[in-house]
Amino acid sequence: MIKLIVGLSNPGIKYLFTRHNIGSWYIYKLINIYSKYLNKKYIFNSFLGKISYSNNIIYLFIPNIYMNYNYKYIINIMNIYDIKINDLIILHDDLDLFPGKIKIQKNGYHGGHNGIKYLILKFKNNNFNRIRIGIGRPNSKNKILKFVLNNITKNEKFLINTSINNLINYTKIFFKKNDINVLKKINNFKI
Incomplete structure (x- = not known):
């Protein structure tokens, strides 16, 4: 069961609209859409939202630390709320996919993405x-x-x-069912 969704990012307005911060864009859109279900707070000077939806509790997290160190805050949040690695979704930019193409997977290589690379190293698995x-x-x-x-x-x-908005549509179903397979349907979405 998914309990934590993290959008990787670099801190500050300077990086907000950069390619490397695209993972956080999805979280910002969810914040706007689900604001009435969302309890917001800041922890480690980072955004943390808690959605209670269809009897599921899911945390939304945007670390406020540079990409190579996102893992520190992610691991801290997981420890505080007793979240296991299988209960986690990480959103991040990917150089190997055409702009806007979205792929959902479990496991896999970091592909040179330092935010993912250091998470894999700290978790000791992918x-x-x-x-x-x-x-x-x-x-x-x-x-x-x-x-x-x-x-x-x-x-x-x-x-x-366009792709993130489409992913949001799948997320609405995902929140009701809390089944990652709902989100995997976007792998075939053509833009």
Whole structure:
């Protein structure tokens, strides 16, 4: 049963609309949609929301720490609320997917994403649910850091927002059933 959904991000307004913060965009949209069900607070100077929906309690979390250290706050939240690794969904940007393409999986390689890489190292396994949101890849490997820390283009924003909105529609069903398989249907969604 999913108890914690985390959108990976870097802190501050400077990074809010960058490719690397796309995981948090989904959480912000959920916050707006489910505000009447949501108890909000800040812990570790990070956003934490608690949704009680159809007799399920699900925490929404956006760590307020740099990407490579997101794992610290995630692990702390999991310990505080006694959340197991199988009860976790992490949302993050993915260079290997076309902008806006969403893939939901369990396990898998970090693909060079440091936020995921350090989570896998600290958990000592990769047995957690991930929602990978495509951002595409720059034409040169040495441009990756600048690419992920830059704002997205207007076209990318349209594609990514379309996909996140579609994911939100599946999330409404997911909240009622708390079944990760509901979300996996988006793997075949074409934008």
